[in-house]
Amino acid sequence: MESWLKSCGAVGLDDLELADFPVTGRGVKTLRRFTKGERILTIPSGILWTVEHAYADPLVGSVLRSARPPLSVEDTLATYILFIRSRESGYDGLRSHVAAFPTSYSSSLFFAEDELEVCAGTSLYTITKELDRSIKDDYRALVMRVLAQRRDLFPLDKFTIEDVGVIYYKWALCTVWSRAMDFVLPDGNSIRLVAPFADMVNHSSEVEPCHVYDASSGSLSVLAGKDYEAGDQAFIYYGSIPNSRLLRLYGFVVPGNSNDNYDLVLSTHPSAPFFELKQKLWASAGLDSTCTISLTLADPLPKNVIRYLRIQRLDESDFAAIAHRQLAAADEKINDSNEVEVLRFLVESFCQLLDGFGTQLEKLEEQLAEGVYPSGGNAWAAAHVSLGEQRVLRLARKRAEDLLSAAESESGDVRGSLPAMARCANCEKDSAQLMLCGRCKAIPYCGRACQVAHYKEHKAICRAIASKSGS
Numbered sequence: 265m266e267s268w269l270k271s272c273g274a275v276g277l278d279d280l281e282l283a284d285f286p287v288t289g290r291g292v293k294t295l296r297r298f299t300k301g302e303r304i305l306t307i308p309s310g311i312l313w314t315v316e317h318a319y320a321d322p323l324v325g326s327v328l329r330s331a332r333p334p335l336s337v338e339d340t341l342a343t344y345i346l347f348i349r350s351r352e353s354g355y356d357g358l359r360s361h362v363a364a365f366p367t368s369y370s371s372s373l374f375f376a377e378d379e380l381e382v383c384a385g386t387s388l389y390t391i392t393k394e395l396d397r398s399i400k401d402d403y404r405a406l407v408m409r410v411l412a413q414r415r416d417l418f419p420l421d422k423f424t425i426e427d428v429g430v431i432y433y434k435w436a437l438c439t440v441w442s443r444a445m446d447f448v449l450p451d452g453n454s455i456r457l458v459a460p461f462a463d464m465v466n467h468s469s470e471v472e473p474c475h476v477y478d479a480s481s482g483s484l485s486v487l488a489g490k491d492y493e494a495g496d497q498a499f500i501y502y503g504s505i506p507n508s509r510l511l512r513l514y515g516f517v518v519p520g521n522s523n524d525n526y527d528l529v530l531s532t533h534p535s536a537p538f539f540e541l542k543q544k545l546w547a548s549a550g551l552d553s554t555c556t557i558s559l560t561l562a563d564p565l566p567k568n569v570i571r572y573l574r575i576q577r578l579d580e581s582d583f584a585a586i587a588h589r590q591l592a593a594a595d596e597k598i599n600d601s602n603e604v605e606v607l608r609f610l611v612e613s614f615c616q617l618l619d620g621f622g623t624q625l626e627k628l629e630e631q632l633a634e635g636v637y638p639s640g641g642n643a644w645a646a647a648h649v650s651l652g653e654q655r656v657l658r659l660a661r662k663r664a665e666d667l668l669s670a671a672e673s674e675s676g677d678v679r680g681s682l683p684a685m686a687r688c689a690n691c692e693k694d695s696a697q698l699m700l701c702g703r704c705k706a707i708p709y710c711g712r713a714c715q716v717a718h719y720k721e722h723k724a725i726c727r728a729i730a731s732k733s734g735s
């Protein structure tokens with residue numbers, strides 16, 4: 265591959281070589297000192313893998329171009345890679361690059377059931393399962409749209425025998441996910457490319473972003489993201505990516521990843537009361553009736569979550585009261601009861617989400633410390649994804665609990681003392697004989713039967729309040 269790259273004008277290969285390193289596996293070794301910012305490697309336009317290059321291919325270009333509906337960028341690249349891989353002659357340079365791709369990947373897509381189970385409750389768990397299903401459908405659609413149209417270019421034994429084909433297709437997708445680089449062009453469009461040899465450079469969060477695409481020449485360069493001594497591994501920065509995404513796309517995790525997050529999906533059914541009015545309010549607050557908000561370690565409870573819920577939980581009397589004023593950003597609380605309701609709902613929701621994790625945070629930490637999951641293995645990586653998401657959610661819950669305490673004391677709705685004429689939380693009957701839940705001492709019931717009937721709904725918030733008050 266190196267001689268092909270040099271003959272095509274690649275610059276920098278004499279000062280670099282491929283080598284095996286602990287943790288990252290194969291990577292690029294520097295053979296001399298480099299100062300931060302210095303150019304290490306340039307791969308010229310002609311030998312990059314892009315959609316344009318695939319479209320320009322004399323054999324397969326027109327097939328890819330004419331697919332209807334058009335193929336996605338990743339399907340175009342994956343199909344082109346599969347096509348090159350299947351050639352027995354010609355395309356020597358590209359074939360030498362394909363021959364250097366890993367033969368298997370450690371993306372969560374390839375995890376055994378019990379390995380994936382370790383991160384049950386995470387977004388990775390759900391997405392991986394969905395992806396596994398959708399890849400089979402996508403492959404069938406690809407066969408119909410492209411592969412079966414030209415058996416001469418896509419031979420049956422390598423492409424269209426269902427099980428074999430799906431395995432090849434998954435491999436090609438993982439190749440694109442783990443090796444492609446994305447850039448925004450000066451005209452605002454974006455480009456996804458795979459650059460031979462530059463795609464051998466591993467990720468480190470300790471280097472500055474240092475791979476650049478020159479739109480005028482169409483070449484890809486890697487600069488030194490820090491100072492290197494001869495013999496050091498050269499790195500690039502793949503991006504601020506949480507472990508869930510790293511594991512799905514690249515097949516590795518960074519323990520204690522500061523980019524870990526939890527994608528909170530907020531949605532409201534269109535049959536909900538006042539849905540259209542609420543939809544307008546969400547739009548004026550820059551939100552949508554269904555939105556995904558990323559909770560992060562740095563900002564575990566973004567304002568948009570509360571903005572969304574303030575609007576979602578407006579009732580008839582709120583609408584009457586706010587009709588005369590603009591509720592544009594929902595930045596300020598709407599009224600005391602709405603605020604308390606929003607925050608109680610949030611605390612409860614976070615408790616339920618946390619309850620949904622297959623293995624709780626403390627248990628995972630204990631298992632990792634005891635070496636239950638072999639370091640660097642699939643289950644170990646899945647455990648780190650779960651840890652990251654649970655840590656973010658716990659911070660979010662704590663933030664919501666603190667806000668709830670403040671809102672309750674402001675509104676006079678302080679837990680622990682029964683307001684006059686309070687109602688049973690289950691049957692909502694007024695009663696002078698109400699008793700409080702013995703554990704959280706916050707929620708009133710008219711009797712044991714109602715307390716038992718309400719337990720399923722109550723248990724999450726009960727646990728949260730009780731753990732906060734130490735009972």
Ligand SMILES: C[S@@+](CC[C@H](N)C(=O)[O-])C[C@H]1O[C@@H](n2cnc3c(N)ncnc32)[C@H](O)[C@@H]1O
Nearest residue numbers: 287288290442443463464465466467514515516
């Ligand atoms: C762009 S390729 C880099 C070259 C790759 N190591 C190879 O041998 O082809 C990306 C893949 O390298 C590995 N990798 C990159 N950075 C890593 C890191 N910091 N820790 C562990 N594996 C890493 C992952 O397998 C990832 O999918």
